[in-house]
Amino acid sequence: QVQLVESGGGLVQPGGSLRLSCAASGDIGTIYTMGWYRQAPGKQRELVAAISSGGSTNYADSVKGRFTVSRDNAKNTVYLQMNSLKPEDTAVYYCNTDLIARSGGYLRAYWGQGTQVTVSS
Numbered sequence: 001q002v003q004l005v006e007s008g009g010g011l012v013q014p015g016g017s018l019r020l021s022c023a024a025s026g027d028i029g030t031i032y033t034m035g036w037y038r039q040a041p042g043k044q045r046e047l048v049a050a051i052s053s054g055g056s057t058n059y060a061d062s063v064k065g066r067f068t069v070s071r072d073n074a075k076n077t078v079y080l081q082m083n084s085l086k087p088e089d090t091a092v093y094y095c096n097t098d099l100i101a102r103s104g105g106y107l108r109a110y111w112g113q114g115t116q117v118t119v120s121s
Helices: none
Strands: 002-007 010-011 020-026 029-038 046-051 058-059 067-072 077-082 091-101 107-111 115-121
Touching: 002 091, 002 107, 020 029, 020 091, 020 115, 029 067, 029 077, 046 067, 046 077, 058 067, 077 091
Parallel strands: 010 115
Antiparallel strands: 002 020, 020 077, 029 046, 029 091, 046 058, 067 077, 091 107, 091 115
16 A cells, blocks of 8 residues: 655665655645654664654754754655764665545555665775
């Protein structure tokens, strides 16, 4: 019904940058909040950054000043620009979006498949 496809992950050295993208497609009616979560081995999934339909953003304290979340509504795409990457940023990053499907009338969350980000020298 709805699919989120992520890209942009990879291996980068500390201090480097990566840009993640997540495009939503399918039975999309109205998209509200879009964002990114991450999960490291043995840890619980945590919010990294989110952006509302109005452009308001929220960031985890650990990434403030380094990461920037943005969205392109025409493309149903959310981005995460990650700068000054640290080893502790290593995790699987998951795209998330809250939307109402075109064929339905309720708000629910959808998740991407995850993309690996590894920060190591």
